[in-house]
Amino acid sequence: xxxxxxxxxxxxxxxxxxxxxxxxxxxxxxxxxxxxxxxxxxxxxxxxxxxxxxxxxxxxxxxxxxxxxxxxxxxxxxxxxxxxxxxxxxxxxxxxxxxxxxxxxxxxxxxxxxxxxxxxxxxxxxxxxxxxxxxxxxxxxxxxxxxxxxxxxxxxxxxxxxxxxxxxxxxxxxxxxxxxxxxxxxxxxxxxxxxxxxxxxxxxxxxxxxxxxxxxxxxxxxxxxxxxxxxxxxxxxxxxxxxxxxxxxxxxxxxxxxxxxxxxxxxxxxxxxxxxxxxxxxx
Amino acid sequence: xxxxxxxxxxxxxxxxxxxxxxxxxxxxxxxxxxxxxxxxxxxxxxxxxxxxxxxxxxxxxxxxxxxxxxxxxxxxxxxxxxxxxxxxxxxxxxxxxxxxxxxxxxxxxxxxxxxxxxxxxxxx
Numbered sequence: 001x002x003x004x005x006x007x008x009x010x011x012x013x014x015x016x017x018x019x020x021x022x023x024x025x026x027x028x029x030x031x032x033x034x035x036x037x038x039x040x041x042x043x044x045x046x047x048x049x050x051x052x053x054x055x056x057x058x059x060x061x062x063x064x065x066x067x068x069x070x071x072x073x074x075x076x077x078x079x080x081x082x083x084x085x086x087x088x089x090x091x092x093x094x095x096x097x098x099x100x101x102x103x104x105x106x107x108x109x110x111x112x113x114x115x116x117x118x119x120x121x122x123x124x125x126x127x128x129x130x131x132x133x134x135x136x137x138x139x140x141x142x143x144x145x146x147x148x149x150x151x152x153x154x155x156x157x158x159x160x161x162x163x164x165x166x167x168x169x170x171x172x173x174x175x176x177x178x179x180x181x182x183x184x185x186x187x188x189x190x191x192x193x194x195x196x197x198x199x200x201x202x203x204x205x206x207x208x209x210x211x212x213x214x215x216x217x218x219x220x221x222x223x224x225x226x227x228x229x230x231x232x233x234x235x236x237x238x239x240x241x242x243x244x245x246x247x248x249x250x251x252x253x254x255x256x257x258x259x260x261x262x263x264x265x266x267x268x269x270x271x272x273x274x275x276x277x278x279x280x281x282x283x
Numbered sequence: 284x285x286x287x288x289x290x291x292x293x294x295x296x297x298x299x300x301x302x303x304x305x306x307x308x309x310x311x312x313x314x315x316x317x318x319x320x321x322x323x324x325x326x327x328x329x330x331x332x333x334x335x336x337x338x339x340x341x342x343x344x345x346x347x348x349x350x351x352x353x354x355x356x357x358x359x360x361x362x363x364x365x366x367x368x369x370x371x372x373x374x375x376x377x378x379x380x381x382x383x384x385x386x387x388x389x390x391x392x393x394x395x396x397x398x399x400x401x402x403x404x405x406x407x
Binding site: 026033034035036038039040072073074103105107108163166195198199202203214 | 309331333334340356380399
């Protein structure tokens with residue numbers, strides 16, 4: 001059974017179990033906004049990136065598990081486990097990540113900065129593409145070979161995010177350093193706009209109404225490296241995104257990314273489900 | 284590399300444990316004058332309060348309690364010091380949050396829904 005099928009099955013099972021709830025996640029998969037996890041909340045998320053490469057390269061699927069915890073109102077930490085599977089090839093574990101986001105200002109401003117620092121212990125088979133940096137297409141060597149090439153990376157982001165008349169506008173500037181190879185610094189970006197589709201909330205419980213839907217679009221890609229400032233062979237995607245609050249604590253989101261350059265895959269299809277668990281003394 | 288990683292994990296866990304305390308009350312958290320002066324556009328729409336009650340249960344009850352009387356995580360919203368604030372001040376606080384005291388930012392909600400929450404709070 002492919003990892004895509006397993007991921008779909010897990011998501012379906014999770015939806016069935018999502019009885020009570022609350023979540024405020026935006027629809028983005030790549031772009032971060034200034035909204036951090038609420039203190040004491042643990043969010044468990046299952047997501048999958050399916051890539052449809054150009055040419056005769058095999059389609060692939062990259063599921064990941066995300067554990068996000070709100071340590072403080074200004075500090076959110078996340079742990080990721082990720083895998084990969086390619087059609088006609090093998091499957092396997094592709095690494096883990098540990099991410100921290102810090103919001104320096106107490107209240108909301110016109111532009112709200114967030115500092116992002118992540119450590120990645122991944123291998124070259126990683127294809128979840130939570131961010132895209134540097135230049136060059138994905139490597140399509142056998143998964144088993146790619147998994148032998150291990151990397152330790154530090155990724156930083158400057159997240160700028162604004163709430164403007166019901167819209168969220170977010171810009172992320174990414175710098176990544178591979179600690180195990182002399183590749184210089186790799187740069188990337190992501191920008192996104194989204195908004196809730198609802199107006200006045202109805203007084204009755206409804207799951208299929210507009211107030212539980214949000215939608216947007218994100219644009220992301222690589223910006224070369226410090227060793228070669230060029231946009232040649234960089235990957236860029238434009239991805240409409242939609243999120244649906246399935247219940248108060250769970251959100252389902254989906255996105256189709258359209259590759260904008262020859263180095264990009266044709267499409268990146270993403271689906272994700274998240275569920276929030278209050279851990280710290282909540283009722 | 285493994286030693287550095289192990290040390291980082293130890294420091295991280297220590298930080299999480301050390302900072303995992305109950306939310307503190309921020310007495311300096313006041314709305315700017317122009318925000319506090321904003322009237323609630325739904326003030327004459329009592330029918331909108333039902334939506335506010337639903338939003339409160341969805342978004343706020345987890346910390347403030349289903350009856351808004353507060354929990355160990357967040358204050359009692361029926362208290363005079365809360366109810367004495369203007370609609371505009373409550374709207375501003377819901378919108379901007381306070382990352383130091385743990386109050387989330389709700390500016391991702393449509394503006395009318397935040398005003399519905401204010402309407403609901405006035406009925407406490």
